[in-house]
Amino acid sequence: MIKSVSKIPPGFREITEASGFAAANGPWFEKIEGRRVWRGFLPGPQHANALGIVHGGMLAAFLDSALGSVVWRAIDRRCVTLRLTLDYLSPARVGDWLEATGELVGQDEHMVHVRGRLYGPRHDVLGGLGDFALLSTRRQIPVRS
Amino acid sequence: MIDDNPSEGFIRIDFDRGRPDPTFNTHIGNLYAKRGEKGTRDEFVMGFRVQPHMCNPAGGLHGGMMMSVADLVGTMGGGTLVGLRKFLPTVNMTFDFVAPAKVGDWVEGRAEVVRQTRSLLFTNIYLTVGEEKILRASSIAKIPSGDGFTFAKARLAREETASS
Numbered sequence A: 001m002i003k004s005v006s007k008i009p010p011g012f013r014e015i016t017e018a019s020g021f022a023a024a025n026g027p028w029f030e031k032i033e034g035r036r037v038w039r040g041f042l043p044g045p046q047h048a049n050a051l052g053i054v055h056g057g058m059l060a061a062f063l064d065s066a067l068g069s070v071v072w073r074a075i076d077r078r079c080v081t082l083r084l085t086l087d088y089l090s091p092a093r094v095g096d097w098l099e100a101t102g103e104l105v106g107q108d109e110h111m112v113h114v115r116g117r118l119y120g121p122r123h124d125v126l127g128g129l130g131d132f133a134l135l136s137t138r139r140q141i142p143v144r145s
Numbered sequence B: 001m002i003d004d005n006p007s008e009g010f011i012r013i014d015f016d017r018g019r020p021d022p023t024f025n026t027h028i029g030n031l032y033a034k035r036g037e038k039g040t041r042d043e044f045v046m047g048f049r050v051q052p053h054m055c056n057p058a059g060g061l062h063g064g065m066m067m068s069v070a071d072l073v074g075t076m077g078g079g080t081l082v083g084l085r086k087f088l089p090t091v092n093m094t095f096d097f098v099a100p101a102k103v104g105d106w107v108e109g110r111a112e113v114v115r116q117t118r119s120l121l122f123t124n125i126y127l128t129v130g131e132e133k134i135l136r137a138s139s140i141a142k143i144p145s146g147d148g149f150t151f152a153k154a155r156l157a158r159e160e161t162a163s164s
Helices: A003-005 A019-025 A055-073 B063-081 B149-164
Strands: A028-034 A036-041 A079-088 A098-107 A109-117 A124-133 B032-035 B045-051 B092-099 B106-116 B120-129 B130-142
Touching: A019 B063, A036 A055, A055 A079, A055 A098, A055 A109, A055 A124, A055 B063, A079 B063, A098 A124, A098 B120, A109 B032, B063 B092, B063 B106, B063 B120, B063 B130
Parallel strands: none
Antiparallel strands: A028 A036, A036 A098, A079 A124, A079 B092, A098 A109, A109 A124, B032 B045, B045 B106, B092 B130, B106 B120, B120 B130
């Protein structure tokens, strides 16, 4: 495990409040700078498909969650995914540190549009565009991971 | 952990076939499949029981789980429908999260082939709980030339990755 820990870049903190799916497929890490956020994880064999590369479903789940965090940090609003469009650009290898981030490209009182990317040490892995519905500011929900 | 109690005709899919480490499909599971008569809606159906480890903190089925299963239905199910027995890498997927699902729900996934070209397979995928649709997805998968990655080769490639 020492070897794995050393692959986590400085500034990333493990998300410890994860539960359910996120916990079962973690640990996931987060770096926050002002209103920007980066998420990262180190894929292991449990994230791989039969080819030994990271499963597309795992990449999708991770980017989706990262984009939710991007919205939360940018405008202090919780949201749920309405639509996610993903382009699988190149495979990601087990053991390579993967990172995801995104930016808001449009917003009104009910929805935000977010552009995101997930990348490894060599190249972009996944490009994404997400439409998220903003939850009411009065609604209390647990931290989304 | 609640009992999976799969619907009639569903058999658990063994993705690992004796590999030492479980792959993602096993890790997120259990996943089941049912084969029906050719040309019918139930020619290939994937199913699973929503367990707590598949959920988000709000107690609903996690979007990541829905997407993972839809991806599989598009490639494995879509490939089965057109008679391709090779690994089809996903090129693009679009997901619409139309309704939530909760712990204990039995979720089924079906693919519909939109068009098959020499190098691409276009499918629509729905995940349902009973009669209700919870996820609509649209998928484009690559059909590799030649044999592509067959599953036997895939296993070898994975072992090489593990040892490197």
